[in-house]
Amino acid sequence: MDQVYQLITLLSVLLYWVIIIGITARVVIRRRSIGVSFAWIMVIYVIPVVGIIAYLLFGEQNIGRTRALRAKEMYQPYADWFSHLFTLRQYQPSMLSEYAQTVGKLCENHLGIPALADNELTLKSSPHDILNSIIKDIDGASENVYLEFYIWHPGGIADEVALALIRAAERGVEVRLLLDAAGSFQFFRSQWPEKLKSAGIELARALKVSPFRVLFRRMDLRMHRKIVIIDNETAYTGSMNLVDPSCFKTNSGVGEWIDVVVRIQGSSVPLLNAIQSWDWEVETNHRQLPMPPICKPHSIDEKLDLVQVIPSGPGMPEEIIHEVLLQSLYQAKHKIVITTPYFVPSENLQVALIAAAHRGVCVNIIIPNKNDSLMVEWASRSFFSELLEAGVKIHRFEGGLLHTKSVVIDEAFSLIGTVNLDMRSLWLNFELTLAVDDPSFTQKLTKLQQDYMANAWVIDVNKWRKRPVYKRVTEQFFYLFSPLL
Numbered sequence: 001m002d003q004v005y006q007l008i009t010l011l012s013v014l015l016y017w018v019i020i021i022g023i024t025a026r027v028v029i030r031r032r033s034i035g036v037s038f039a040w041i042m043v044i045y046v047i048p049v050v051g052i053i054a055y056l057l058f059g060e061q062n063i064g065r066t067r068a069l070r071a072k073e074m075y076q077p078y079a080d081w082f083s084h085l086f087t088l089r090q091y092q093p094s095m096l097s098e099y100a101q102t103v104g105k106l107c108e109n110h111l112g113i114p115a116l117a118d119n120e121l122t123l124k125s126s127p128h129d130i131l132n133s134i135i136k137d138i139d140g141a142s143e144n145v146y147l148e149f150y151i152w153h154p155g156g157i158a159d160e161v162a163l164a165l166i167r168a169a170e171r172g173v174e175v176r177l178l179l180d181a182a183g184s185f186q187f188f189r190s191q192w193p194e195k196l197k198s199a200g201i202e203l204a205r206a207l208k209v210s211p212f213r214v215l216f217r218r219m220d221l222r223m224h225r226k227i228v229i230i231d232n233e234t235a236y237t238g239s240m241n242l243v244d245p246s247c248f249k250t251n252s253g254v255g256e257w258i259d260v261v262v263r264i265q266g267s268s269v270p271l272l273n274a275i276q277s278w279d280w281e282v283e284t285n286h287r288q289l290p291m292p293p294i295c296k297p298h299s300i301d302e303k304l305d306l307v308q309v310i311p312s313g314p315g316m317p318e319e320i321i322h323e324v325l326l327q328s329l330y331q332a333k334h335k336i337v338i339t340t341p342y343f344v345p346s347e348n349l350q351v352a353l354i355a356a357a358h359r360g361v362c363v364n365i366i367i368p369n370k371n372d373s374l375m376v377e378w379a380s381r382s383f384f385s386e387l388l389e390a391g392v393k394i395h396r397f398e399g400g401l402l403h404t405k406s407v408v409i410d411e412a413f414s415l416i417g418t419v420n421l422d423m424r425s426l427w428l429n430f431e432l433t434l435a436v437d438d439p440s441f442t443q444k445l446t447k448l449q450q451d452y453m454a455n456a457w458v459i460d461v462n463k464w465r466k467r468p469v470y471k472r473v474t475e476q477f478f479y480l481f482s483p484l485l
Helices: 002-029 034-046 050-058 065-087 098-111 127-139 157-170 192-198 211-215 268-284 320-331 347-358 374-381 384-390 423-428 439-454 461-465 469-479
Strands: 119-124 144-149 174-180 202-206 227-230 234-238 261-266 306-312 335-339 362-368 393-397 406-409 413-417 431-437 456-458
Touching (some): 002 034, 065 268, 098 320, 119 127, 119 439, 127 157, 127 227, 127 234, 157 174, 157 192, 192 202, 234 268, 261 268, 268 306, 320 347, 320 406, 335 439, 347 362, 347 384, 362 439, 384 393, 439 456
Parallel strands (some): 144 174, 335 362, 362 393
Antiparallel strands (some): 144 227, 227 234, 234 261, 335 406, 406 413
16 A cells, blocks of 8 residues: 555655646747846746646636637727728828937838827826816717726716716716726725616626636736716726826825826827727627718818837737837937836846936936835835836835826826836736827926925935945846746
């Protein structure tokens, strides 16, 4: 009997190492960045069994067989819709600035979506202004209202938005709501889903979470986009979830969340509508492509306000938002200002920031002084030394959890949307970014960034060098996991 037990033990150990070798080979074959590959190999070898399970659950960008097949079938109709945009008068690549031309060409070739003119952009940074503006536009809707959010948290003015949706549905407006299943967990446990459905509102959960689905899809993929579409004429997008900051995570110890949203009217609204329609169809298998932008006669005095809409995430071209960020940073001549709540950059982004500082560009990174994620906070700190030594200025914002995601290059070109500077936003989540080639809008965003810096303190490189040893060790420990955060 002892020999049988010994044989079973030997076979079990052999099987375990065969699995380890197989997964290691899989990690290498996938040819992701060296940092990501190394981090996964470390987890697999250092944490027995648990590391293997973690990789099988979270190691690859698996969106599920049904969703993948549906997205594949959808590709051509949406590609045809996007290709029509190149025939419109609003497609004017020759009018793009030096900064926007390279980003526009990258998105045309890699994404199949052009930059479009004839947009009117309004930057909104007050949560009351944002939510009340959305409510006002919903109350004025006559045909349809489509919303898509990562988080809808009940309470405060967010409930007033729900009531506005019910009023719209009661007067015959088509209302459609897509929410991330995990991010909006509290919403789905509240009274609101039944109230909305009773009013005739269509409600769908994106990327449902359940133990059964673990076997078929990576569970930490998230629908991180924030989109509001009203009558295919007005749109909202930006960093803010559908929450009232005075009622959201009030016990987290980080203060109220600070966000921005862009209200858009013009040719980019149908494009944002098409992206929302894509997400809706992937989840519901129901197609409703919007009408394309209208070609109105162009006035010689009319502002172009060129906007490049950039969706990213599973099913989209890999690395698209990463490439746009890198291209933008390497074009900078004078100044870079970045705001992000979660700063865990890729190796290439870190090199681009350091290279910019070395060539004399004034590089400013604004992050919250207090973060709601302990792991991200320590991983983020692990990147500070190299950046500070290169001359990058790191500002710690003290007015709450700065959740705004923005990049301004030379106070002339801007990126704004839902993308954090971390691995999750760059490679995992479904995200949305606007590349704005509009000096007036970018100046307003620059002014807002300056207000953030006025309410922040700058890390002193000399004091940073003297931080305690235990902090250095903790930073390096979490640095090893930074490619996975």
